[in-house]
Amino acid sequence: MRMSIKKTAALSVMILCLLFTGCGTGAGSSDSGSSASAAGSSSVSASHDTAAVSSVLQEQQQTSSSSGKTFSLKHIPAFKNKPYVTVNGNDPTFTKKQLTAKAYEHYSPLDSEGRCGTAVASIGKELMPTEKRGSIGSVRPTGWHLVKYDIVEGKYLYNRCHLIGYQLTGENANSRNLITGTRYLNVDGMLPFENMVADYIKETGNHVLYRVTPVFKGDNLVASGVHMEAESVEDHGKGISFNIYAYDAQPGVKIDYATGDSHLTGKSAGSSDTGGADKNASGTYIINTNTGKFHKPSCYVLSRTKDKNKRKYKGYRKKLIEEGYEPCKICNP
Amino acid sequence: MILIVCVDDDGGMMFNNRRQSRDSAVIKKIAAISSESILWISGYTKELFTDPGGSNIRVSDDPALCAGPGEFCFLEDTSPGKFADRAEKLIIFRWNRRYPSDVKFDIDPDAEDAASGKRWKKESSLDFAGTSHDKITEEIFTK
Numbered sequence: 001m002r003m004s005i006k007k008t009a010a011l012s013v014m015i016l017c018l019l020f021t022g023c024g025t026g027a028g029s030s031d032s033g034s035s036a037s038a039a040g041s042s043s044v045s046a047s048h049d050t051a052a053v054s055s056v057l058q059e060q061q062q063t064s065s066s067s068g069k070t071f072s073l074k075h076i077p078a079f080k081n082k083p084y085v086t087v088n089g090n091d092p093t094f095t096k097k098q099l100t101a102k103a104y105e106h107y108s109p110l111d112s113e114g115r116c117g118t119a120v121a122s123i124g125k126e127l128m129p130t131e132k133r134g135s136i137g138s139v140r141p142t143g144w145h146l147v148k149y150d151i152v153e154g155k156y157l158y159n160r161c162h163l164i165g166y167q168l169t170g171e172n173a174n175s176r177n178l179i180t181g182t183r184y185l186n187v188d189g190m191l192p193f194e195n196m197v198a199d200y201i202k203e204t205g206n207h208v209l210y211r212v213t214p215v216f217k218g219d220n221l222v223a224s225g226v227h228m229e230a231e232s233v234e235d236h237g238k239g240i241s242f243n244i245y246a247y248d249a250q251p252g253v254k255i256d257y258a259t260g261d262s263h264l265t266g267k268s269a270g271s272s273d274t275g276g277a278d279k280n281a282s283g284t285y286i287i288n289t290n291t292g293k294f295h296k297p298s299c300y301v302l303s304r305t306k307d308k309n310k311r312k313y314k315g316y317r318k319k320l321i322e323e324g325y326e327p328c329k330i331c332n333p
Numbered sequence: 334m335i336l337i338v339c340v341d342d343d344g345g346m347m348f349n350n351r352r353q354s355r356d357s358a359v360i361k362k363i364a365a366i367s368s369e370s371i372l373w374i375s376g377y378t379k380e381l382f383t384d385p386g387g388s389n390i391r392v393s394d395d396p397a398l399c400a401g402p403g404e405f406c407f408l409e410d411t412s413p414g415k416f417a418d419r420a421e422k423l424i425i426f427r428w429n430r431r432y433p434s435d436v437k438f439d440i441d442p443d444a445e446d447a448a449s450g451k452r453w454k455k456e457s458s459l460d461f462a463g464t465s466h467d468k469i470t471e472e473i474f475t476k
Contacts, residue, residue, distance in 0.1 A: 204355075
């Protein structure tokens with residue numbers, strides 16, 4: 001059943017694509033100005049309500065522009081090892097008219113650089129996947145590099161990041177829904193929000209209007225981050241309501257967003273197994289008894305460590321190493 | 334007071350003035366375990382209970398201050414650390430998922446309670462399937 005719905009939607013997209021491209025609203029050029037812009041333009045909809053989709057997309061393009069009323073990269077603080085910041089007081093900017101309980105999903109066509117644009121959906125149970133995720137390896141988003149660093153969880157710096165997560169709309173190798181994103185963006189920035197929305201929908205049966213825009217600076221091939229907004233429909237935002245910007249960054253790694261090239265920074269560069277910290281240092285460290293690594297108490301990795309696996313240690317760093325523990329390569333304790 | 338909270342893998346409870354998640358299986362459990370006593374909740378939490386006017390449910394702006402010994406308090410919208418010394422028992426429902434959060438669960442069950450000098454002891458841990466969560470873990474701690 002799910003597959004047939006998706007196939008029908010895909011056919012609708014193809015037909016609409018031809019129609020709209022003929023009207024001169026196909027893949028648009030990106031704003032190559034000095035400030036942030038949403039790549040691509042809206043032209044196609046697999047929606048049950050094309051007007052509603054156009055409205056949501058149009059507003060996003062306006063608000064993502066440098067003169068936007070609610071969102072501009074100019075107002076986003078520099079990345080400081082925090083995966084996201086709130087935008088517009090955490091209030092999404094949808095209008096009442098845009099909030100529809102009719103499920104739809106729309107992925108903007110790629111722009112002239114091949115970059116993704118806004119993805120928007122009114123997500124309900126009817127759009128959620130019923131099958132295990134398929135392969136997405138055939139898609140090569142702009143700025144894609146296969147690069148590994150020891151300091152990155154899972155080693156690979158870049159993931160093919162779904163704009164609208166698989167658990168929400170079941171999209172696999174859809175090139176309009178996959179960007180080059182860091183592991184940190186994928187797991188720490190976007191996934192918690194996707195989880196929250198998915199579980200809310202599963203529990204309540206309600207719909208959530210969900211809009212994700214990759215924010216590219218100028219002609220960059222890698223997005224600086226993603227702007228994510230969501231609002232639950234039937235309860236008018238009582239259950240789900242947020243407006244955030246998640247950084248496409250990775251602690252300890254410097255990224256050239258124009259090309260996707262990257263290198264380790266500061267203490268991480270050329271770090272050995274024992275890290276770059278003073279080997280006679282002492283202080284308070286948190287040991288992960290599961291991984292055998294120790295961290296600074298402020299290390300963000302600890303936020304994902306189960307309490308039962310944490311052990312506090314006060315004393316000399318070198319003693320921990322003598323006991324076989326390894327220093328975390330991210331916080332470099 | 335028997336303090337009840339729901340937390341995610343980051344120790345979060347709320348985000349943007351909204352609960353991170355909900356599951357009717359958890360609510361049924363809370364209703365069941367508190368049925369022989371008083372259950373204190375806030376006005377925000379009231380909507381989760383199908384019978385919030387039930388004879389054992391009390392709604393207050395400060396449920397954790399109202400709950401007496403042996404009475405239950407299901408706290409969603411306030412970090413519970415400041416009430417830890419009043420709690421004789423702690424029931425944590427873990428979502429086993431990561432959500433965004435800006436209100437945190439600020440009691441460390443592994444640490445000594447500053448006021449009483451007592452430590453929490455884990456009495457039990459039970460995994461169960463929720464209606465919308467694959468695995469929820471119920472942990473019970475006592476002092």
